[in-house]
Amino acid sequence: MNLKMQEAVLHLNKYDSSSKSAQDAQKLLNALKDTYDVVGFQFRHYKGGLYKVIGEAIHTETEEKLVIYEDHDGVFWARPKEMFFGKVIIDGKEIKRFTKID
Template structure:
């Protein structure tokens, strides 16, 4: 667990775990955990581009989880989490859309 996640857990532990707010926060923390483990890591897109994961956001209306990432020119991109961590078919072979390189 990275330092951001540790800090969030420490903050969350200050609240009564039976409260609705604490339960909602715990649910959100669990949902975001896997992305935050790769914040700051670099990924190679299957077409060759290099990107750094910035974090994860939740769409305000649909609550869809989106990954925010930055290309080599500093342009920020955002896409569905399922798509970012998903797979594509290339030449009849299933491969990761983004592959972690560090």
């Protein structure tokens, strides 16, 4: 978890966890956590391209979560979170759309 996420959790822990707003905030943090755990990491697209995850955004109209990532030319891209972390079928085999490079 990055520093900003840790700060948000510490701030949230100051409030009564039984309140509706605290529960909603905790749900949001949990939903964002998996993306923020990979911010700054490189991913290889199944077609071969390399990308760095920048963060996550929320679509203003649909509130859909989007992963923001950058290609080697400095172009930013956005893809629905479920699609980014999802799988594709290639030659009858299910594989990850993006694979994290360690």
